[in-house]
Amino acid sequence: MGRIAVFIDRDGTINKESGYIDRPDMIELIPGSAEAIKIINGMGLNAVVVTNQSGIGRSYFKEESLREVHRRLKEILMEEGAYIDAIYYCPHHPDDGCDCRKPMPGLLKKAASELDIDLCSSYVVGDKISDLILAQNVGAKGILVRTGYGSGVIEANNKKEVVPDLVTEDLLSAVKWIKEDIKKY
Amino acid sequence: MNFDFFADMITINPDQIRKILVRGVNWIGDAVLTTPALSAIRKEFPGATIHLLAKRPVAELLGKDPGIDRIMVYEIHGRHQGPLGRIKLVEEIKNGSFDMAILLQNAFEAALITFLSAIPIRCGYNTDGRGSLLNLPVPCTKETLGLHQVYYYLNLVRSISSREYKSEPLLRITGEEEAWAEELLNRSGCIGRPVIGINPGSTYGPAKRWPIERFAMLSDILIEQHNARVIIFGGPGEKELGAKIAGLMKEAPLDLTGETSIRELMALIRRCDLFITNDSGPMHIAAAFNVPIVAIFGPTDHKTTSPFGDGHIILRKDVRCSPCLLRECPADHECMESITADEVIDAAERQIKRKKDKRAWEESLSS
Known part of the structure; x- marks a missing residue:
């Protein structure tokens, strides 16, 4: 059996939602994010960021700018003792019809094969419906956080198109729940 | 930096x-x-x-x-x-x-x-x-x-600042301008009908223009299917273009080509439910007001001048010579000619459906 990962959405889940983030200085952590990732590290799970970055496909910024943003994200988390195992991003325009833009499972499948991850024992945490559908698409558990766009999603999801395994305040409370949930297995 | x-x-x-x-x-x-x-x-x-x-x-x-x-x-x-x-x-x-x-x-x-x-x-x-x-x-x-x-x-x-600014294109109109547009639309048969703006011209030159017969055909179909009211927008030099399209259509559109000031154009575009356009100034105005767009791109570079923001549909063909950035096509204008009326109608239908879904969603939130 492969390893278990917590797949974490980036904007609105780890760092504050701020439109298209194309410069390192625009990254601002949501309080508790670093502590949450530290707990994931401590449990021996993989902390993997999965993010849609269509700003590249839209020519708003270059891949190199995104790499700088990600270097900075890792750096500020590291300063607080939190470690990201990997960051996977989809650079495509929504109209490109790629298989990696969330909720398509491409990024997770790539991570699964590269990092030897057992997707159906893993978790996806995010602030959008697409994160929940992504979880459903690979058989992982989906957790919706109220940070970022999350609180809007919770109200709007009254048609119950996807049922989250948990709706919670933020990444930190999500990870605390995972810590308990994982003991059941 | x-x-x-x-x-x-x-x-x-x-x-x-x-x-x-x-x-x-x-x-x-x-x-x-x-x-x-x-x-x-x-x-x-x-x-x-x-x-x-x-x-x-x-x-x-x-x-x-x-x-x-x-x-x-x-x-x-x-x-x-x-x-x-x-x-x-x-x-x-x-x-x-x-x-x-x-x-x-x-x-x-x-x-x-x-x-x-x-x-x-x-x-x-x-x-x-x-x-x-x-x-x-x-x-x-x-x-x-x-x-x-x-x-x-x-x-x-x-690059001259130590801060990283972010933003989206944003235009503003006054309450007065807004009321003026509302009043004009109300007395022009738009009440209770979806308003679809078409922008068949392009100040830059004819190379950016999609064939006008197709604009007319598309308008007829959207009027028939959705009881839409079609407004033709355009600059002072494009009056003939607007008149030709209006002449080809079954129901007379509201032809405002050459009739509006820039401020009036802004106020009216803002009120459209859908904007079907060549790559042009009015396209960017529509995007700044978050009006759903179907943009038809030919000789220009859709990467650097696409309508800013989410949810717009850009139609273009990968033809050998595009983007050429020429004002007039020296060849057969394949980049524009190869985009069919059906493709544009299909894109318009997708935008209308998306807008309806969004409205239903918002209504479910407020109820």
């Missing part, structure tokens, strides 16, 4: 800048895409009054922009025409005693005028051989040139 480049140039203290002259760009569409840069200038120099030097249409477009305090109209066909006119312009700028000039427009002349006007700090991209006229030149790399225009302009301001 590395600021060493400016080490031997000039350093600016935003608090000491009291009066800024911004040379705006010349085209309406480009001007919409400079609005994030304008708002960044405002934030970077909170204590400065900001004067915009621009030709009349752009001056009108941005006249009520919160990033601008005063407008200086560049009367290129009027009092600023010719060498004597330019001298007059230089005199007028000199009288303004500006502390700084920021050149959004890329042209040698823009730099020359601010140089001759003796504005102490002159900032702009280091293009068009004007590096020596600027004392705060910003290098324009190949990478910068490949970016969407919104970021191209915004990055100019970011």
Whole structure:
């Protein structure tokens, strides 16, 4: 059996939602994010960021700018003792019809094969419906956080198109729940 | 960003800048895409009054922009025409005693005028051989040139700042303008019907135009399918184009080509439920007001001038010669001809469905 990962959405889940983030200085952590990732590290799970970055496909910024943003994200988390195992991003325009833009499972499948991850024992945490559908698409558990766009999603999801395994305040409370949930297995 | 480049140039203290002259760009569409840069200038120099030097249409477009305090109209066909006119312009700028000039427009002349006007700090991209006229030149790399225009302009301001500004193109209209548009639409048979704007022209030249017969056919079908009211928009030079389309249609559209001022155009486009357009200034106006767009691209580069934001549909064909950026097609205009009416209708239907779904969603939230 492969390893278990917590797949974490980036904007609105780890760092504050701020439109298209194309410069390192625009990254601002949501309080508790670093502590949450530290707990994931401590449990021996993989902390993997999965993010849609269509700003590249839209020519708003270059891949190199995104790499700088990600270097900075890792750096500020590291300063607080939190470690990201990997960051996977989809650079495509929504109209490109790629298989990696969330909720398509491409990024997770790539991570699964590269990092030897057992997707159906893993978790996806995010602030959008697409994160929940992504979880459903690979058989992982989906957790919706109220940070970022999350609180809007919770109200709007009254048609119950996807049922989250948990709706919670933020990444930190999500990870605390995972810590308990994982003991059941 | 590395600021060493400016080490031997000039350093600016935003608090000491009291009066800024911004040379705006010349085209309406480009001007919409400079609005994030304008708002960044405002934030970077909170204590400065900001004067915009621009030709009349752009001056009108941005006249009520919160990033601008005063407008200086560049009367290129009027009092600023010719060498004597330019001298007059230089005199007028000199009288303004500006502390700084920021050149959004890329042209040698823009730099020359601010140089001759003796504005102490002159900032702009280091293009068009004007590096020596600027004392705060910003290098324009190949990478910068490949970016969407919104970021191209915004990055100019970011490179003289230590802050990272973000923004989306934003236009504003007044309550009065809004009421005027509402009243016009109400007495033009738009009540209770979805309003679809079509923009069949393009000031730049005919190469950007999709065949008008197809615009007419598309309009007929959308009227039939959705009880839509179709408005034809266009500039003063496009009246004939509008009349031709109207003549081909089964139900008379509201043909406003050449009838609207820039401000009126903005207020009316804002009220559209859908905007079907060539790559043009009105397209960018629609995007700034978050009106769903179906944009038909031919000879221009959809990467750098696409409508900014989410949810717009861009139709284009990968033909060998595109983007050529020519005003007139020297060949068979394949880039535009190969986009069928059916494809555009299909895209319009998708936008209408999306808008309906969104409305149902919002209604479910409020109930």
